[in-house]
Amino acid sequence: NAGVMQNPRHLVRRRGQEARLRCSPMKGHSHVYWYRQLPEEGLKFMVYLQKENIIDESGMPKERFSAEFPKEGPSILRIQQVVRGDSAAYFCASSRGTEYTGELFFGEGSRLTVL
Amino acid sequence: GDSVTQMEGPVTLSEEAFLTINCTYTATGYPSLFWYVQYPGEGLQLLLKATKADDKGSNKGFEATYRKETTSFHLEKGSVQVSDSAVYFCALSDQGFQKLVFGTGTRLLVSP
Numbered sequence: 001n002a003g004v005m006q007n008p009r010h011l012v013r014r015r016g017q018e019a020r021l022r023c024s025p026m027k028g029h030s031h032v033y034w035y036r037q038l039p040e041e042g043l044k045f046m047v048y049l050q051k052e053n054i055i056d057e058s059g060m061p062k063e064r065f066s067a068e069f070p071k072e073g074p075s076i077l078r079i080q081q082v083v084r085g086d087s088a089a090y091f092c093a094s095s096r097g098t099e100y101t102g103e104l105f106f107g108e109g110s111r112l113t114v115l
Numbered sequence: 116g117d118s119v120t121q122m123e124g125p126v127t128l129s130e131e132a133f134l135t136i137n138c139t140y141t142a143t144g145y146p147s148l149f150w151y152v153q154y155p156g157e158g159l160q161l162l163l164k165a166t167k168a169d170d171k172g173s174n175k176g177f178e179a180t181y182r183k184e185t186t187s188f189h190l191e192k193g194s195v196q197v198s199d200s201a202v203y204f205c206a207l208s209d210q211g212f213q214k215l216v217f218g219t220g221t222r223l224l225v226s227p
Contacts, residue, residue, distance in 0.1 A: 003158065004158060035215075035217075037217075040219065041219055042119065042204070042206075042216070042217035042218050042219045042220065043159075043204070043206075043215070043217040044217070045214050045215065045216075048214075056214070059214075091158070091159070093158075093159075103161045103164075104159075104161070104215065105158070105160070106151075106153075106158035106159035106160065107158045108156065108157060108158045109158070
């Protein structure tokens with residue numbers, strides 16, 4: 001499967017635990033984006049990364065959330081000390097570069113449930 | 116700020132019926148507009164797009180026209196198939212494509 005791969009697909013955490021979501025972009029893509037979809041809302045931009053660089057994190061909550069895209073390996077979205085309000089679907093997307101095509105390639109999403 | 120409003124679902128149709136899913140937007144500049152589709156068990160994928168007023172995007176029998184005067188980008192298809200059952204997301208980009216603003220999605224269910 002050459003598409004964007006996200007794991008885990010479903011994750012259950014108790015309040016105060018840490019959640020780590022992984023995203024492997026499509027082959028040949030070096031740009032990764034994370035979006036969050038809260039219940040009954042649209043997908044909202046969180047962060048845009050290139051290899052080893054955070055380009056735009058304007059949509060990321062200031063506390064408890066972090067993202068990285070190392071030189072080797074998948075992009076990781078990390079949520080520390082999760083709270084019930086973090087329950088959502090987290091979507092990763094990738095693209096080849098910054099040319100304006102409007103086409104992002106999305107993964108199937110990781111659904112986080114905080115008990 | 117920028118926003119997208121689309122009709123709530125689910126939209127339930129019989130095969131070969133005509134489909135319209137409404138989408139309106141609010142933006143400060145001149146956005147590009149998109150429809151993405153998510154089939155069951157898959158990620159979102161771009162269905163069609165339009166980058167300026169009066170442009171018509173089309174793909175797989177679906178069409179949408181960028182209407183600046185009504186700030187709308189309604190999705191239409193003349194004859195839906197069971198395989199069109201999916202969630203459809205309207206989106207805009209006003210700051211470069213990496214910052215898409217999405218609507219809440221509309222689920223379409225097509226029965227034989």
